[in-house]
Amino acid sequence: MVLPNDPIMLLSMINLKLRDFYPTLDALCEDLDEDKAALCARLSAVGYVYDPQRNQFV
Numbered sequence: 001m002v003l004p005n006d007p008i009m010l011l012s013m014i015n016l017k018l019r020d021f022y023p024t025l026d027a028l029c030e031d032l033d034e035d036k037a038a039l040c041a042r043l044s045a046v047g048y049v050y051d052p053q054r055n056q057f058v
Contacts, residue, residue: 001032003039007046014039015056025050 004010014028022028029036040050048057 003032003034007042011043011046011048011057014043018055018057022055024052024055 004013017028018025022031025036025039028034029039043049043057050056051058
């Protein structure tokens with residue numbers, strides 16, 4: 001799956017998938033074959049960090 005380049009679209013897509021399909025960020029990254037650190041860095045660059053308690057980027 002190709003992730004969006006726009007960071008806000010990426011945030012929206014990732015949070016939707018975490019909410020509807022994946023119990024953890026690790027599960028999402030494994031299933032989509034994405035680098036967790038790179039994904040977190042992309043979203044951190046626009047002010048969002050992963051909250052495992054909420055299972056979303058906030």
